Amino acid sequence: MSITYVSHTADIRMLIFDKTLKGLFEQGVKGMNNILKEKFCEKTSNIDNRTIINVEASDTTNLLVDFLSDVLSSSYIEKSIYCEMKIIEFSGQKIKAELLGTKVEAFDEEIKAVTYHEADVIMNDYGLWETFVIFDI
Numbered sequence: 001m002s003i004t005y006v007s008h009t010a011d012i013r014m015l016i017f018d019k020t021l022k023g024l025f026e027q028g029v030k031g032m033n034n035i036l037k038e039k040f041c042e043k044t045s046n047i048d049n050r051t052i053i054n055v056e057a058s059d060t061t062n063l064l065v066d067f068l069s070d071v072l073s074s075s076y077i078e079k080s081i082y083c084e085m086k087i088i089e090f091s092g093q094k095i096k097a098e099l100l101g102t103k104v105e106a107f108d109e110e111i112k113a114v115t116y117h118e119a120d121v122i123m124n125d126y127g128l129w130e131t132f133v134i135f136d137i
Helices: 021-036 060-078
Strands: 011-018 049-056 080-091 094-103 113-115 129-136
Touching: 011 021, 021 060, 021 080, 021 094, 021 129, 049 060, 049 080, 060 080, 060 094, 060 113, 060 129
Parallel strands: none
Antiparallel strands: 011 129, 049 094, 080 094, 113 129
16 A cells, blocks of 8 residues: 655635734735635625624634634625625734625635635734735635
């Protein structure tokens, strides 16, 4: 018996950045939406779904990944793209947000998971918050 490991490209790597931590979370949702349904939010203003996402984590990096994971789960459960987000409560370890979405028939791309690999929320040399987010597709 033998084992062979075969390389497989099944990820989308996204670099997001913003002036504020809240903005970083908003950019993450926008970027993920664009993977699920390319440019969908640019074409629609119809809102027929609302959901509240409430997440706590040990640090900001885990909070972002866990938050995006919960948004992704809700997108699949509700068959919706969340084009608008209202942050109700926010700290580096907690976020509560209302997501406003639009139902879709199908997604352009299936995202299996938001990964922790390479995720590290930092303030860069230009004074912007940034991180990589890798999606398993």
